[in-house]
Amino acid sequence: MAHPLTGVTVLDLTHVLAGPFCSMTLADMGATVIKVERPGVGDDTRAFPPFKDGKSAYFAAINHGKKSIALDLKDEDDRATFEILLARADVVLENYRPGVMERMGYGWEDLHARYPRLIYGAVSGFGHTGPDSKRPAYDMVVQARGGVMSITGEKDRDPVRVGASIGDIIAGMYLGQGVLAALFDREKTGKGRKIDVAMLDSQLAILEHAVAITTVTGKPPAPSGARHPSITPFETFHASDGLFVIAAGNDKLFEKLCITLNLPLMGDDRFATNVDRCKHARLLKRLIEAVTLDHPRAHWIAKLTAAGIPTGPIQTVDQVLKDPQILARNMVVDILDKNGRAAFKAAGNPIKMSDAPDPTTRAPSPDLDGNRGEILRWLGRE
Amino acid sequence: MAHPLTGVTVLDLTHVLAGPFCSMTLADMGATVIKVERPGVGDDTRAFPPFKDGKSAYFAAINHGKKSIALDLKDEDDRATFEILLARADVVLENYRPGVMERMGYGWEDLHARYPRLIYGAVSGFGHTGPDSKRPAYDMVVQARGGVMSITGEKDRDPVRVGASIGDIIAGMYLGQGVLAALFDREKTGKGRKIDVAMLDSQLAILEHAVAITTVTGKPPAPSGARHPSITPFETFHASDGLFVIAAGNDKLFEKLCITLNLPLMGDDRFATNVDRCKHARLLKRLIEAVTLDHPRAHWIAKLTAAGIPTGPIQTVDQVLKDPQILARNMVVDILDKNGRAAFKAAGNPIKMSDAPDPTTRAPSPDLDGNRGEILRWLGRE
Numbered sequence: 001m002a003h004p005l006t007g008v009t010v011l012d013l014t015h016v017l018a019g020p021f022c023s024m025t026l027a028d029m030g031a032t033v034i035k036v037e038r039p040g041v042g043d044d045t046r047a048f049p050p051f052k053d054g055k056s057a058y059f060a061a062i063n064h065g066k067k068s069i070a071l072d073l074k075d076e077d078d079r080a081t082f083e084i085l086l087a088r089a090d091v092v093l094e095n096y097r098p099g100v101m102e103r104m105g106y107g108w109e110d111l112h113a114r115y116p117r118l119i120y121g122a123v124s125g126f127g128h129t130g131p132d133s134k135r136p137a138y139d140m141v142v143q144a145r146g147g148v149m150s151i152t153g154e155k156d157r158d159p160v161r162v163g164a165s166i167g168d169i170i171a172g173m174y175l176g177q178g179v180l181a182a183l184f185d186r187e188k189t190g191k192g193r194k195i196d197v198a199m200l201d202s203q204l205a206i207l208e209h210a211v212a213i214t215t216v217t218g219k220p221p222a223p224s225g226a227r228h229p230s231i232t233p234f235e236t237f238h239a240s241d242g243l244f245v246i247a248a249g250n251d252k253l254f255e256k257l258c259i260t261l262n263l264p265l266m267g268d269d270r271f272a273t274n275v276d277r278c279k280h281a282r283l284l285k286r287l288i289e290a291v292t293l294d295h296p297r298a299h300w301i302a303k304l305t306a307a308g309i310p311t312g313p314i315q316t317v318d319q320v321l322k323d324p325q326i327l328a329r330n331m332v333v334d335i336l337d338k339n340g341r342a343a344f345k346a347a348g349n350p351i352k353m354s355d356a357p358d359p360t361t362r363a364p365s366p367d368l369d370g371n372r373g374e375i376l377r378w379l380g381r382e
Numbered sequence: 383m384a385h386p387l388t389g390v391t392v393l394d395l396t397h398v399l400a401g402p403f404c405s406m407t408l409a410d411m412g413a414t415v416i417k418v419e420r421p422g423v424g425d426d427t428r429a430f431p432p433f434k435d436g437k438s439a440y441f442a443a444i445n446h447g448k449k450s451i452a453l454d455l456k457d458e459d460d461r462a463t464f465e466i467l468l469a470r471a472d473v474v475l476e477n478y479r480p481g482v483m484e485r486m487g488y489g490w491e492d493l494h495a496r497y498p499r500l501i502y503g504a505v506s507g508f509g510h511t512g513p514d515s516k517r518p519a520y521d522m523v524v525q526a527r528g529g530v531m532s533i534t535g536e537k538d539r540d541p542v543r544v545g546a547s548i549g550d551i552i553a554g555m556y557l558g559q560g561v562l563a564a565l566f567d568r569e570k571t572g573k574g575r576k577i578d579v580a581m582l583d584s585q586l587a588i589l590e591h592a593v594a595i596t597t598v599t600g601k602p603p604a605p606s607g608a609r610h611p612s613i614t615p616f617e618t619f620h621a622s623d624g625l626f627v628i629a630a631g632n633d634k635l636f637e638k639l640c641i642t643l644n645l646p647l648m649g650d651d652r653f654a655t656n657v658d659r660c661k662h663a664r665l666l667k668r669l670i671e672a673v674t675l676d677h678p679r680a681h682w683i684a685k686l687t688a689a690g691i692p693t694g695p696i697q698t699v700d701q702v703l704k705d706p707q708i709l710a711r712n713m714v715v716d717i718l719d720k721n722g723r724a725a726f727k728a729a730g731n732p733i734k735m736s737d738a739p740d741p742t743t744r745a746p747s748p749d750l751d752g753n754r755g756e757i758l759r760w761l762g763r764e
Contacts, residue, residue: 130710151545163533180562328512
């Protein structure tokens with residue numbers, strides 16, 4: 001039983017979300033992550049609400065099990081420490097604006113010359129090239145500019161933000177894939193690589209269907225509310241006590257749905273094929289709800305599931321955290337405090353791997369500079 | 383100049399989106415991906431609209447550069463071919479319902495015993511364990527059950543679906559990270575691993591902020607429309623000609639914003655801290671729009687950008703595809719047809735890596751069984 005990244009050391013200069021989310025996944029797979037933070041303040045998210053016992057739940061959720069050392073990269077002595085860390089590390093991650101690392105003397109060219117095995121992972125709003133390279137960005141800026149907001153929400157109303165910070169998270173996940181590919185590659189070449197991931201690029205990368213529609217038809221898709229844009233029925237329906245989803249993705253499933261709900265629509269030309277059903281989607285929704293409004297959603301979910309039709313409730317986050325399937329998969333873990341008591345709950349590791357531990361708890365998130373002594377001893381600097 | 387995954391062979395039994403999205407990223411980093419498809423029909427998405435010259439743009443966008451062989455895994459001869467492929471492959475990917483691979487004699491235990499170096503990546507709706515393991519799922523079922531829909535949309539209206547298929551895509555990206563970590567690990571141990579990723583688990587994994595709020599306050603967050611749930615101002619604003627985003631994530635940026643918009647709010651207690659601004663978010667939005675409604679959004683974006691304040695337009699997908707920054711980053715590539723002509727446009731590779739090619743075109747997506755001859759020759763079966 002060993003994590004696949006056991007022995008990998010990640011020097012993490014990133015803060016807030018995209019970079020720390022990436023290093024969290026690496027830590028969950030066994031990497032040692034050392035956060036290098038600004039003295040005095042540290043990662044901005046240390047000050048993000050909500051708090052419990054004076055600690056940010058948000059910071060804890062993303063930074064559990066990492067170590068922290070505060071270094072001023074303009075100070076001579078701290079730079080010396082940082083450079084010994086660089087010599088020991090397998091990966092360095094940063095999310096400064098392009099040019100900042102170069103000004104500190106730690107740009108990719110310099111680092112690659114001095115530490116040829118070091119892998120350098122950068123995540124930024126717009127990437128290290130291009131006309132807007134140096135502009136600042138936050139999650140919502142790239143959700144807006146990258147197109148996902150334009151297809152999320154209700155038709156004829158203002159677009160909405162995706163409730164999860166996917167502007168950051170998708171970029172962090174691409175950075176993770178790049179770093180892991182570079183680690184594999186380095187086993188053969190002995191050389192590190194630079195990975196440059198932009199939040200904006202990453203937003204475009206997830207628009208598969210919308211890009212296909214736009215480039216073939218010339219017309220960008222509008223927001224489709226709670227429906228799939230080109231499959232019907234594949235949307236939310238009201239039961240007597242709340243909303244649930246029916247996703248009947250093909251003709252066979254639609255036939256099963258009609259049988260299960262006792263809907264006499266099977267010879268009806270308006271609903272014969274998916275194309276027909278898309279044309280008459282609003283009518284079909286009403287015909288289905290005329291049935292489903294009569295009973296609570298648990299009734300319909302049980303019945304449709306028995307018939308093999310993909311279905312499920314719309315759950316609020318508190319409901320998700322109690323979902324038996326989520327709990328059976330060890331997807332809600334306890335982040336411990338220093339005394340070994342459960343302090344926060346957080347999402348577990350969704351990468352379930354044979355022969356690797358999947359613990360139900362996580363080590364605490366570090367205090368700012370909380371591992372200085374331990375790290376300096378490891379470096380032989382004490 | 384070499385891709386980091388050059389020489390890696392991926393045997394891909396997956397179809398539709400989560401699995402193929404994973405293998406697309408691996409292919410973009412240099413892996414050889416062989417799609418093993420059902421004879422006669424192949425991947426369902428071959429039939430997904432929109433079409434161009436009889437070919438699905440959707441299928442092309444996700445499967446470019448892969449090879450295809452049609453194999454009936456119940457046929458003796460095809461099984462023999464498949465087993466030689468397994469012996470040659472580094473990775474096998476599948477997205478069947480749990481139990482299907484076992485029934486065909488290709489479950490993890492069997493494969494691991496016969497091909498100890500083979501890495502086995504599985505993606506499914508609910509994972510290979512837990513009470514709902516065998517239920518069918520589609521993107522929208524896990525978006526609904528996994529909580530992201532409950533925080534996406536407008537307050538007091540029905541939740542909406544995220545316009546991109548993040549139920550599939552996030553799971554595919556976690557699978558990619560698991561496979562890459564296992565490839566790295568195998569360089570040291572010589573042994574393959576099984577990776578079991580559930581779409582539902584993956585949805586919970588991206589709810590960092592919502593999980594923190596729910597577990598600390600006991601109350602799940604409501605959908606927050608086009609606002610960040612706990613930072614203000616961090617939302618959309620109307621200009622004279624459309625919507626744009628201002629993301630002033632801290633006090634210093636808020637001060638800059640007041641100066642740039644000539645808003646006399648700096649001594650005002652209602653807006654002194656982020657907590658105050660969150661309390662008076664609706665009022666603040668109106669005070670800002672009283673200014674921004676006077677000019678087009680290009681005016682404000684230029685002005686705010688000059689002041690260093692994160693901002694940007696809400697773009698439709700056609701606008702994103704023409705965005706100068708996106709184009710400068712080679713994020714719109716041409717998928718070629720067999721005659722080497724540009725047939726489709728698709729998103730490029732967001733993982734920009736030093737010393738790796740970043741081509742502006744992609745090889746065609748394969749015809750069903752289109753690479754049979756070539757693959758059989760490679761296996762010495764012809």
